[in-house]
Amino acid sequence: MSLVTHVNPYNGLVLSSRFDGFYDEQGNVFPLVKGVYRFVKSSNNYTDNFGYQWNKFTETQVDKLSQITLSQNRFFAETNWDKENLEGKNMLEVGSGAGRFTQIALDHTKAEIYSVDFSNAVDANFRNNGPHKRLNLYQASIYELPFAKGSFDKVFCFGVLQHTPDVKRSVKSLIDMVAPGGELVVDFYPVNGWWTKIHAKYLLRPFTRTMSHIKLYNIIESNADCLINAYRFFTKFGKVGRTMTRLIPVCDIDGTLPKGLPKEKLREMVVLDTFDMFSPAYDQPQKIETVKKWFLEFGMERVWGGTIVHDEFRSAVVKGKKPL
Ligand SMILES: C[S@@+](CC[C@H](N)C(=O)[O-])C[C@H]1O[C@@H](n2cnc3c(N)ncnc32)[C@H](O)[C@@H]1O
Numbered sequence: 001m002s003l004v005t006h007v008n009p010y011n012g013l014v015l016s017s018r019f020d021g022f023y024d025e026q027g028n029v030f031p032l033v034k035g036v037y038r039f040v041k042s043s044n045n046y047t048d049n050f051g052y053q054w055n056k057f058t059e060t061q062v063d064k065l066s067q068i069t070l071s072q073n074r075f076f077a078e079t080n081w082d083k084e085n086l087e088g089k090n091m092l093e094v095g096s097g098a099g100r101f102t103q104i105a106l107d108h109t110k111a112e113i114y115s116v117d118f119s120n121a122v123d124a125n126f127r128n129n130g131p132h133k134r135l136n137l138y139q140a141s142i143y144e145l146p147f148a149k150g151s152f153d154k155v156f157c158f159g160v161l162q163h164t165p166d167v168k169r170s171v172k173s174l175i176d177m178v179a180p181g182g183e184l185v186v187d188f189y190p191v192n193g194w195w196t197k198i199h200a201k202y203l204l205r206p207f208t209r210t211m212s213h214i215k216l217y218n219i220i221e222s223n224a225d226c227l228i229n230a231y232r233f234f235t236k237f238g239k240v241g242r243t244m245t246r247l248i249p250v251c252d253i254d255g256t257l258p259k260g261l262p263k264e265k266l267r268e269m270v271v272l273d274t275f276d277m278f279s280p281a282y283d284q285p286q287k288i289e290t291v292k293k294w295f296l297e298f299g300m301e302r303v304w305g306g307t308i309v310h311d312e313f314r315s316a317v318v319k320g321k322k323p324l
Contacts, residue, residue, distance in 0.1 A: 004148070004151045006147060008024045009144035009146050010144065011024070011028070019032075020032055036125075036138065038139045039144065040118065040139050050097065053213075053279065058127055059128065060272050061098065061269075062128055066265070071100040072108060074101075074315065075105070077308050078319075079185045081154065083108055087110035090179075091109070093115040093155075093157070094116050094145070095116070095117055095142065095163075097117060099128045102135065103129055110134070115136070117139060118139065119139075122137055145176075150177070150179045152179055152182055155177050155184045157185075159187065161286065162189040163280045163281075165281075175300060179322065183319065183321050184300065184322075185318075185319040187315045187316060187318075189316070190286065191286060196285055200249040202283075209279060224274075227249065227274070228250065231245050235254060255313070288305040289305065295318055301320060301323050302321045304317075304318070
């Protein structure tokens with residue numbers, strides 16, 4: 001295993017590690033607080049909705065805590081990585097949320113995991129997965145990653161790109177982190193056609209994304225049963241009814257959640273996913289072809305983009321390798 005060099009993302013100086021954090025020769029310190037290296041000046045940033053969300057729903061989507069295999073199936077279907085070949089490899093995860101995929105990478109591979117999120121969701125991730133001898137956790141932005149370029153054999157970034165302000169720049173930052181011969185896999189909300197934004201989410205987001213998180217959460221929580229019933233009612237009417245559900249301000253229950261969940265678990269997942277629809281500062285679906293084009297523009301080869309089906313769900317995925 002090669003060691004990852006840490007750098008100060010603000011001045012490019014190499015960082016040394018100390019028991020209480022990282023520091024550079026100018027005396028800048030990035031402290032280790034509650035098991036996480038902190039590279040953000042303040043937790044008050046455009047992702048604080050995610051901090052609120054993942055600290056509230058810390059365990060909801062984590063496979064091993066929910067007796068589901070959704071994250072595991074998605075991780076391996078999308079990456080197609082061979083578990084056995086990852087021992088000693090450096091793997092970077094950007095935008096880890098509560099750590100549902102961190103758990104999969106830790107429990108199903110022997111890679112050294114470097115996991116980053118801009119929000120204080122990292123605290124939820126630490127509660128779920130830390131401390132662990134192969135886990136290194138950072139609160140940092142995709143645009144200011146504290147690692148030397150070309151450090152990672154494997155990089156993945158799931159469900160994050162659409163929530164960043166400059167998606168092309170986000171892709172570039174990820175590609176910068178990939179080592180020669182290494183691989184990057186991303187998934188994101190796709191643009192499916194002109195109708196993509198004809199959806200309750202995009203009609204209401206101008207209001208909901210600026211609301212206080214507590215207020216938005218309370219509205220969703222107190223209307224959850226009604227929203228689930230309305231969704232169920234419309235889906236009785238075949239394809240037309242299913243299309244109509246786009247106009248109900250609730251997540252796509254059949255399109256994103258496992259079948260056969262106990263009622264309370266389903267409700268919890270609906271509240272989480274509905275909050276996740278309405279609260280983010282940015283929600284910018286992308287065309288698969290556009291993301292593929294950026295991969296090629298930034299020097300990746302063997303670039304593949306398309307839809308991957310896992311369980312009965314569909315993900316828009318782009319992946320590629322960095323030339324040796
Ligand atoms: C929808 S959540 C997905 C979390 C996790 N990957 C999952 O699938 O459960 C998006 C995550 O991206 C993070 N994020 C958004 N912008 C970011 C940035 N600039 N740098 C790092 N993480 C970011 C958010 O804080 C949030 O936790």
